[in-house]
Amino acid sequence: MPDSEQTLEEVLGLAAAQFKIPREKLTPDDDFFKTLGMDSLQALDLLTRLEHHFNVELPDYELQGVSDFRTLASRIQARL
Amino acid sequence: MNQFKGQVLSWEFKDGAVELALHREPCNEIGSRTLEELESFASNLKSFEHQFHALILYSTLKSGFCAGADLRELYHGAQGMEKHSAARGVREFLQRIHRVMNAIDASSLATIAAVNGVTFGGGLELALVCDLIIADKMARFCFPELRLGLIPGFGGIPRLKRDLGNAVVRDLLLTGRSFNATKAQQVGLVSQVVAEGESLKVARGTAAQLGKFDRPTVMAAKKFIKPIPYEELRLEIDIFCELFSQPAVEAGLKKFVEGKDSQPYLP
Numbered sequence: 001m002p003d004s005e006q007t008l009e010e011v012l013g014l015a016a017a018q019f020k021i022p023r024e025k026l027t028p029d030d031d032f033f034k035t036l037g038m039d040s041l042q043a044l045d046l047l048t049r050l051e052h053h054f055n056v057e058l059p060d061y062e063l064q065g066v067s068d069f070r071t072l073a074s075r076i077q078a079r080l
Numbered sequence: 081m082n083q084f085k086g087q088v089l090s091w092e093f094k095d096g097a098v099e100l101a102l103h104r105e106p107c108n109e110i111g112s113r114t115l116e117e118l119e120s121f122a123s124n125l126k127s128f129e130h131q132f133h134a135l136i137l138y139s140t141l142k143s144g145f146c147a148g149a150d151l152r153e154l155y156h157g158a159q160g161m162e163k164h165s166a167a168r169g170v171r172e173f174l175q176r177i178h179r180v181m182n183a184i185d186a187s188s189l190a191t192i193a194a195v196n197g198v199t200f201g202g203g204l205e206l207a208l209v210c211d212l213i214i215a216d217k218m219a220r221f222c223f224p225e226l227r228l229g230l231i232p233g234f235g236g237i238p239r240l241k242r243d244l245g246n247a248v249v250r251d252l253l254l255t256g257r258s259f260n261a262t263k264a265q266q267v268g269l270v271s272q273v274v275a276e277g278e279s280l281k282v283a284r285g286t287a288a289q290l291g292k293f294d295r296p297t298v299m300a301a302k303k304f305i306k307p308i309p310y311e312e313l314r315l316e317i318d319i320f321c322e323l324f325s326q327p328a329v330e331a332g333l334k335k336f337v338e339g340k341d342s343q344p345y346l347p
Binding site: 060 | 106143198217218255257260261262263
């Protein structure tokens with residue numbers, strides 16, 4: 001099982017790949033809606049990719065109010 | 081009519097199957113135009129049944145199969161109308177969309193929904209009328225209606241109950257959460273999960289397989305294994321219309337339509 005830092009790094013890598021931007025442009029505390037200009041459909045797309053990648057189920061209501069990568073990664077870590 | 085190219089959907093014929101493509105930006109929201117073109121499609125369905133063996137529904141849009149009812153049209157249409165007039169308009173719309181859904185559900189064609197991306201609300205209800213749902217691995221399924229103070233209105237609950245266990249139905253409806261394709265397959269909603277961008281191709285292959293069997297036998301099997309819950313469908317319209325007149329619905333629609341929220345599809 002990955003530790004929390006590995007999980008965070010993988011989340012950042014997946015987001016960078018989805019939005020086709022260099023990984024180093026993203027930091028753990030970025031607001032991904034602002035940094036990536038993400039709308040709700042893209043957020044659902046990222047959620048689906050994260051679920052597949054980590055093989056977890058993330059009820060979307062549990063992510064309500066989550067907008068930074070660090071918190072997102074911690075929610076995933078809690079289900080690994 | 082051999083083929084049709086409408087504003088929001090099109091159909092054509094390929095290898096013995098009718099392919100109905102949805103292509104209304106941003107995500108095939110079902111409003112009055114889509115309803116009119118679906119009605120046009122449904123009026124041709126009987127003649128298609130004499131010529132073809134299968135029907136495939138799919139979206140040409142990367143965003144998804146269908147995000148459900150056009151809430152903006154619903155909200156703006158109800159503005160400035162007397163409450164009872166708005167309610168009557170909603171009931172008529174529902175009765176018309178139910179006729180289309182029931183016609184596809186009852187069709188003797190083998191019906192397949194090839195879904196991708198957002199398959200929410202009315203979009204999921206459209207997929208549920210089909211015999212099989214083949215899902216792109218990036219597909220996502222949800223009934224978000226309770227967030228608006230409503231229940232699904234295009235036949236969702238009776239058809240979910242037909243196909244799935246009640247615990248799953250309650251989870252989907254009462255939490256308003258979304259499922260990915262893998263989960264949807266685990267609970268029995270989806271028959272196949274395929275790689276990204278492959279759902280239409282796999283649906284065509286499946287349609288070819290379905291076309292190998294004797295049609296009257298297929299029809300007999302469908303009548304036996306896919307009964308249409310007409311009574312519950314009628315009840316659903318009544319309950320929806322009753323809820324639609326509640327103040328919470330107007331507030332929910334207003335929030336969705338006029339809000340600055342960039343995340344209207346998240347709970």
